[in-house]
Amino acid sequence: MLQLVDFVVRNRFFLVFVLLEVLSAWMIVRNNTYWGATYFNTSNYYVAKTLAFSNSVRDYTKLDEINADLASENAHLHAQVARLSQTNPSQLPAGYVPDSAFAARFSYTVAKVVDNETNKANNVITIDKGTAHGIKPGMGVISATGVVGKVRFCSEHYSVITSILHSNFMVSSKLVRSKEIGYAKWDGKDPNLIDMIDVSKYTKVFKGDSAVTSDQNSVFPPNIMVGKVQSVAVNPNQTFYNIVLKLATDFRNLSYVYVVQNHQLVEQENLKARTIELKK
Amino acid sequence: MSLREAIQYSLMILLYLFLQIFFMRNIVLFNYAFCFIYIAAILLLPADMDRMYTLLIAFAVGFVVDVFSNTFGMHASATVLIAYLRPFLIHYQMKSRGAERAEVGIRAQGLGAFVSYIFPLILIHHSMLFLMEMNNFGMILYTLIRIGASALFTTILIILLELFSKR
Numbered sequence: 001m002l003q004l005v006d007f008v009v010r011n012r013f014f015l016v017f018v019l020l021e022v023l024s025a026w027m028i029v030r031n032n033t034y035w036g037a038t039y040f041n042t043s044n045y046y047v048a049k050t051l052a053f054s055n056s057v058r059d060y061t062k063l064d065e066i067n068a069d070l071a072s073e074n075a076h077l078h079a080q081v082a083r084l085s086q087t088n089p090s091q092l093p094a095g096y097v098p099d100s101a102f103a104a105r106f107s108y109t110v111a112k113v114v115d116n117e118t119n120k121a122n123n124v125i126t127i128d129k130g131t132a133h134g135i136k137p138g139m140g141v142i143s144a145t146g147v148v149g150k151v152r153f154c155s156e157h158y159s160v161i162t163s164i165l166h167s168n169f170m171v172s173s174k175l176v177r178s179k180e181i182g183y184a185k186w187d188g189k190d191p192n193l194i195d196m197i198d199v200s201k202y203t204k205v206f207k208g209d210s211a212v213t214s215d216q217n218s219v220f221p222p223n224i225m226v227g228k229v230q231s232v233a234v235n236p237n238q239t240f241y242n243i244v245l246k247l248a249t250d251f252r253n254l255s256y257v258y259v260v261q262n263h264q265l266v267e268q269e270n271l272k273a274r275t276i277e278l279k280k
Numbered sequence: 281m282s283l284r285e286a287i288q289y290s291l292m293i294l295l296y297l298f299l300q301i302f303f304m305r306n307i308v309l310f311n312y313a314f315c316f317i318y319i320a321a322i323l324l325l326p327a328d329m330d331r332m333y334t335l336l337i338a339f340a341v342g343f344v345v346d347v348f349s350n351t352f353g354m355h356a357s358a359t360v361l362i363a364y365l366r367p368f369l370i371h372y373q374m375k376s377r378g379a380e381r382a383e384v385g386i387r388a389q390g391l392g393a394f395v396s397y398i399f400p401l402i403l404i405h406h407s408m409l410f411l412m413e414m415n416n417f418g419m420i421l422y423t424l425i426r427i428g429a430s431a432l433f434t435t436i437l438i439i440l441l442e443l444f445s446k447r
Contacts, residue, residue, distance in 0.1 A: 013331045017364040020339045024360065027346075027353030028412070047347055054302050117349070119308045121413045124350045160350060167416070188419050190311070 048126055048158040051115040059255060066255050073144040106221045109133055109259040111141075114158065118191040118251045123165040125149060127257060130157045140219035140260040146248035147171055147184075147213060147226050148257050159259075164226075165191055165251060173226045174214035178203050181214050184226050184245060191251055194227055196243040205232050211245050218268050221260060225249075289325060293341060296321040301348050313429035316355075318345055319405055320438045322363050323398050327370050327384045338363030351413075358408040362401045373397060386442040398438060403431045 008015065111127040129135050131154045141148040141161050150169065153160040162169050170183045173196065182199040196211060209229045213220040227245030234241055262268075300318035308314055322338050342356030349355070370384065373393060386394045406427050414423045 013335065013364070016332060016335050017360060020335060020360045021357050024339070024342070024353035024357035027356070028351075044347065050301070051348070058306075117305075119311060119314070120349075121410075121419070126350075188414075188416070189422055 043126060043130065043153050043155040043158040043160045045155060045157060048114050048128070048155075051126065052128065055114055055116075062253055062255055065250075065253050069144040069253075105262055105264045107261045107263065109135065109261070111135075111159075111257050111259055113254050113257060116251065116254050117163075118165060121188045122167050123163040123191075123251075124152065125161040125163050125254065125257075127159050127161060127259070128157065129259065130154045130159050132156050134261065135159050135259055138219070138265070140217075140221075140262070141257050142220065142224050142260060143249050143254060143257045145225065145250070147220060147224050148249060148251075148254065150219060151259065161257075163251065164194065164247070171220065171226060172214045172216050173211045175199070175205060175209050175211055175229070177206050177209045180205065181216065182243070184211065192247055193230065194245045194247050196229075196245050197240065199241045199243055201234050201239055201241050205229060205241055205243060207232060218262060218265055219260070285326070292324065293321040293337065297341060297344055300345060305349060309429070309433060312426050313433040314406075314426070315430065315433050315437055316345075316406070316409070317434065317437055317441070319359060319362065319402065319434070320441065322359060323366070323401060323438070324384060324442075327367075331367055334363045334366065335360060354409055354412050358405045358412075361408055362405045365404065366401060369397060369401065386439065391439075394442070395435065395439070399431070399435050402434050402438075403427070406431045406434070 109129055111129040111133075113125055114128050115126040117123045117125070125141075125148070127141075135151060135154055137151050137154055139151045141151060147164055149161045149163040149166070151159050152162045164171060164184070165186045167186070167188060170185045172181065173184045174181050175196075180199045180203050182196045184194050184196050186194050199205065207229055211226040211229065213222055213224040213226060215222045225248040227247045229243055230246040231244045232241055233243075296318045300316065304315045304317045318341060321341055322334070325334060325337070338359040339356050342359035343353070345351075345355040345359075346353055373389075373396070377393070383389065384397070389397065410423050410427050410430070414420070
């Protein structure tokens, strides 16, 4: 027994060192625990307030670009309204009645970006709306120019968003001209470029074609801009293209975002969960 | 350690944390060179400080930076590692120079010895941090460049701050 005490006393620095390392490793691995998700990230009230203060100074210098983005979004929305009002419903298959609840399933909340990062291997964004404004983890986030990410943690007044520039985030997207569906996924290097994977090489892909969110998305509304095709390459051994997209959103200038709430998401997910249970 | 020194060093730690959280986190040169100036707070603690306190301070400082950058303990583990390795390096340097007292700082050690003290520790800290952040092995070259560039950037900034600071 005395030997044990002696050993502990002699090696106490090493033991404390190991203890602290194990503690931090545990925090990294179990980053979804209740207290980790509630207090120890930038959705913490005091942390977010501090960051908001330091961000407010920088915001003034970015007002020009924000205005330009909003103006171009307005133009885009005007065009869409015009197109929608002109579409004749005769394209729909006979007997198909559009459901108004389905058409109106998305609602939007405007939020201000409090803290933003683009240079790490896994980037997150903090915004100034939280559970008090009806925001819940899992909701999609878009900006005036395109897709931004997905809500990960919420506190009462702030939320942390997994940006599209994050290693475990993928968006189901569609190429407009070739009508091919694939996944947009970041490779962790340049914050302007994103890879599009799983696009079959037996269709033609055009350079400069736009990639938008596909209809198979439950989180994002369809036809939100993801990026433009910058380069296309074919690996002879594979059946898929290597497509690089130039992101539509400049993440470095992100100031205001919209949180998208899909009112039918729960219903859709429940239905999906039942098919998985049936398979078991 | 006298009370006056204790207050002085606490203020120094707070100052470096403030610098890190408000300024350095936004500064990235050429998308490669990051600056983690806060580790200077650990590196510049007095050399004869109790090792237990050094470890605990390192963990606390790393944890605060973690909370502000959503990294859940990556900074804490890297900072604790250098706090653990620091006394060995100081001891080794003291022996090889045959000095009587262990002291840390650009004035006490001279530029050459100071750089050979901080650079290895910064390199270890940055390697640990970036390798933990790396999510697939294909990024290894890219990560290595980042480690090298960031270690240089941090070292230069710490030296500059040391040169212009009056004790």
